[in-house]
Amino acid sequence: MAAATKQELDQSKAVNIFTFKDVKTQPDPYYTYPESLRAGKIPLIIDNGSYQCKAGWASDKEPRLIFKNVMAKGRGKKETDVQIGNDISNIEVVRWLLKTQFDGQVVTHYDMQEQMFDYLFSHLGISTEGRVDHPIVMTEAVCNPNYCRQNMSELLFECYHVPKVGYGVDALFSLHHNRPKAALDHAMLVCSGFHTTHILPLVAGRLDAANCKRINLGGWQATGYMHRLFQLKYPAHFAAITLTRSEELLYDHGYIAVDYMEELHRWSDLSYYHRNVHKIQLPFTPLPTSSVSAEDKEKRKQQAGRRLQEINAKRREQKLAAEQEKLQQLLSIQELMEDEDDDSFLKALEECGFSSANELQVAINKLSLSIQRTKEKMLQPEEGQTSRATPELDKQQRAEREAIVGNLRRQRQEIVETRQQRRQRRQEVAKRKSHAAQERMKILTQLAQSERRRGKEDTFGMNEEDWNVYKAISKEGDSDSEQEQERLNQIDQLLREHDPDFEKDFGNGQDMDVTFDIAEYYQLHLGVERCRVPELLFQPSLLGMDQAGVTETMDYVLNKYPADIQDKLVQNVFLTGGNTLYPNLQSRMEQELQAIRPFQSTFQVFTAKNPVLDPWYGAKSMATDPARSAQMFVTRAEYLEKGAEYLKEHQASNIYIATPK
Incomplete structure (x- = not known):
C-alpha cells in the first residue's frame, strides 16, 4: 500500500469538503381553478x-x-x-x-x-x-x-x-x-424504489406477472444502513447524524462500484483515500482567540501585582494589630508582678498558659521583635523604592528571569521529546514487521518454548527471571503519566506568566505535533461508505438480509424463459425508480449481465432520463x-x-x- 506524501495530505485537507444542505421545505401554494x-x-x-x-x-x-x-x-x-x-x-x-x-x-x-x-x-x-x-x-x-x-x-x-x-x-x-417502441415488445425492467426493488419481465408488450420478483430492499433500507454506520463511526456526533442527512449522504455522495472488490482494494490505499474521501463539515463554534496586546498583558500583570501588594499590606496591618493587643495583655500581667499582687499575677499566668515569669518575659520579647520586623516590612517598599530602580539591579533581575525561563523551556522540551519517543515506540509496536514488534514476538516465542520444557503446568511468574520477561514485553512504560502531564501544565502556566514569547512559540501550550483542530473534529469522513451502502442492491447480505441481489434475481427470472425469449428480454434492460440515481449503475449492470449471459451474447441496458x-x-x-x-x-x-x-x-x-x- 503506497503511503500518502505530506503534500498530498495537506492538499486533501482543502478539497472535497462539503456541508449539509439541510433544505427546509416550503409549504405548497394554493393554485387557482380556472x-x-x-x-x-x-x-x-x-x-x-x-x-x-x-x-x-x-x-x-x-x-x-x-x-x-x-x-x-x-x-x-x-x-x-x-x-x-x-x-x-x-x-x-x-x-x-x-x-x-x-x-x-x-x-x-x-x-x-x-x-x-x-x-x-x-x-x-x-x-x-x-x-x-x-x-x-x-x-x-x-x-x-x-x-x-x-x-x-x-x-x-x-x-x-x-x-x-x-x-x-x-x-x-x-x-x-x-x-415507447420497446414498451410494445420484450423488455426487462429493474425498478428500485423507496421500500422495494422489482424485476419485471415484459413479454410482447404485456407484464408477465407470474414471473415478477420482488426484493424487499430500497432507498429506505439503504438510508437506514448509512445512518447506523455513521452513528457507530462518530458517536460524539450522534445527534447531528439524522436520517434526513443520511439520505443526503447516500444520494449526493454515493456511487455504484463497477467492480466492488477492486474498489475496496483501491480504498485501502491511503493516497487514494485522501484524494476521494468526502469530508462533511458540521457546524461548530470556533475556539475563542486571545486578542489582548502585549502592553495590555503587562498592564494586567502590574495591576495584579498591585492588588497582591495591597492584600499583603492589609494582612500585615491585621497581624500587627493582633500582636500589639497581645503584647499589651502580657505587659499588664507583668505590671501585676511589679505591684506585688502575687495572687492575681499567678492566676493571670495560669490563664495565659505560662508557668513562670521567665516564660512570660520570653513571650514579651518575641512579640516585641515580631512587631518591630512587621513595621520594618511595612516601611521597606517606600524606603527601597529608589534603590530597586537602579539600572544594575534591573539588569540582574532580567538575567535571573531569562535564566529561569530558559530552564523552564528546557524542561518542557525534555517532556515533549519523551512523549514523542513513546508515541513512536507505540507506532512501531503496532506494526507487525517493525523491529520492536519482532523483538516482543521473539521473547514470547522463547517463553513458550521454555514453558513446554517445564511441562504442562503453567508456572510463569513464580521465578524471579519471569519479571524481566514481563518488563521487556510490557507496554506500561509507553503511556504518558498523569504526573508528567501535571508537571507540563505547571511549566506552561509559569511560562505564560514570565515568558512574553510563550504564546507566539507554543500557542495554547499543546505539543506542536498534536495541535487540536476543532474544525476537523466536526468533520464526517465519507470514505468507503460511498460505495459500500449502494452495494446493497447487489449484495443485501451486507445488511444481514437473506435475499438475493438484483443480478441473481434477474438471472433467476431469465431462466424461467426459453433461450430465444431471454435474448429478446436482455436487449431492453431498463433501469428506473428513485433508488437508481447512483452513478455507474448502468455500467455495473452491463458488467453483471456479461457475467451471467452466455459467451458472445448481446444485451443492452438503458436508464430513465428522470x-x-x-x-x-x-x-x-x-x-x-x-x-x-x-x-x-x-x-x-x-x-x-x-x-x-x-x-x-x-x-x-x-x-x-x-x-x-
Whole structure:
C-alpha cells in the first residue's frame, strides 16, 4: 500500500469538503381553478409513491405538487389539525409522530389516504362542492391486491364522485415515456424504489406477472444502513447524524462500484483515500482567540501585582494589630508582678498558659521583635523604592528571569521529546514487521518454548527471571503519566506568566505535533461508505438480509424463459425508480449481465432520463392520447356493474385476475 506524501495530505485537507444542505421545505401554494380546467374535464395525474406524491394536471408540463407522502399529527389534536408533506418544515423534529398510508409499497390506511387526497385537491384549487369532476390516473404497486384496489376505488368513486379512474404501474409508465417502441415488445425492467426493488419481465408488450420478483430492499433500507454506520463511526456526533442527512449522504455522495472488490482494494490505499474521501463539515463554534496586546498583558500583570501588594499590606496591618493587643495583655500581667499582687499575677499566668515569669518575659520579647520586623516590612517598599530602580539591579533581575525561563523551556522540551519517543515506540509496536514488534514476538516465542520444557503446568511468574520477561514485553512504560502531564501544565502556566514569547512559540501550550483542530473534529469522513451502502442492491447480505441481489434475481427470472425469449428480454434492460440515481449503475449492470449471459451474447441496458418524474410524464402522455386513454379508464358505470376491484387492463397496467367468489 503506497503511503500518502505530506503534500498530498495537506492538499486533501482543502478539497472535497462539503456541508449539509439541510433544505427546509416550503409549504405548497394554493393554485387557482380556472374555468378552462373545470369545463375541459382535464385528467388529473397522481403518481402515488411510497416516498413522494407527484400530482398535476395533464395539461401541465411539470407536476404542480411534489411532497413526501407522510403526515404528522400531535397527540390530543383534532383529526383536521395535521401537517402533511411540505407543511412539515423540519421532518426530524416530528419524526416520531410521522405516519403514512403505506405498508411497504401497498396502501393499507385509507383514512390517511383520504387526508392526502383532501390536501392534494385543495392545493390544486378544486372548489366543486362534494365532488372532483375530473378523470384521475393513479399509479399502484406491482401486483396490487384486489382488496387494496377495491378500497381505493370506493374512496374515489364514493367519497369524491370522480367520473372515471385509471390505474397503472409506475415502472411501466416510465418505460412508455422513455422507450415507447420497446414498451410494445420484450423488455426487462429493474425498478428500485423507496421500500422495494422489482424485476419485471415484459413479454410482447404485456407484464408477465407470474414471473415478477420482488426484493424487499430500497432507498429506505439503504438510508437506514448509512445512518447506523455513521452513528457507530462518530458517536460524539450522534445527534447531528439524522436520517434526513443520511439520505443526503447516500444520494449526493454515493456511487455504484463497477467492480466492488477492486474498489475496496483501491480504498485501502491511503493516497487514494485522501484524494476521494468526502469530508462533511458540521457546524461548530470556533475556539475563542486571545486578542489582548502585549502592553495590555503587562498592564494586567502590574495591576495584579498591585492588588497582591495591597492584600499583603492589609494582612500585615491585621497581624500587627493582633500582636500589639497581645503584647499589651502580657505587659499588664507583668505590671501585676511589679505591684506585688502575687495572687492575681499567678492566676493571670495560669490563664495565659505560662508557668513562670521567665516564660512570660520570653513571650514579651518575641512579640516585641515580631512587631518591630512587621513595621520594618511595612516601611521597606517606600524606603527601597529608589534603590530597586537602579539600572544594575534591573539588569540582574532580567538575567535571573531569562535564566529561569530558559530552564523552564528546557524542561518542557525534555517532556515533549519523551512523549514523542513513546508515541513512536507505540507506532512501531503496532506494526507487525517493525523491529520492536519482532523483538516482543521473539521473547514470547522463547517463553513458550521454555514453558513446554517445564511441562504442562503453567508456572510463569513464580521465578524471579519471569519479571524481566514481563518488563521487556510490557507496554506500561509507553503511556504518558498523569504526573508528567501535571508537571507540563505547571511549566506552561509559569511560562505564560514570565515568558512574553510563550504564546507566539507554543500557542495554547499543546505539543506542536498534536495541535487540536476543532474544525476537523466536526468533520464526517465519507470514505468507503460511498460505495459500500449502494452495494446493497447487489449484495443485501451486507445488511444481514437473506435475499438475493438484483443480478441473481434477474438471472433467476431469465431462466424461467426459453433461450430465444431471454435474448429478446436482455436487449431492453431498463433501469428506473428513485433508488437508481447512483452513478455507474448502468455500467455495473452491463458488467453483471456479461457475467451471467452466455459467451458472445448481446444485451443492452438503458436508464430513465428522470427516474423520479418519468412515471408521471408517462401517465400524462397516455392520459392525453385518445386511443390509449379509452382503454385505461374504469367508468363509474363499470365500477357499479363489475365491482370496486375491477381493473381495465392496458399496456402499463397490472394483470387483472378476479377474486374467486
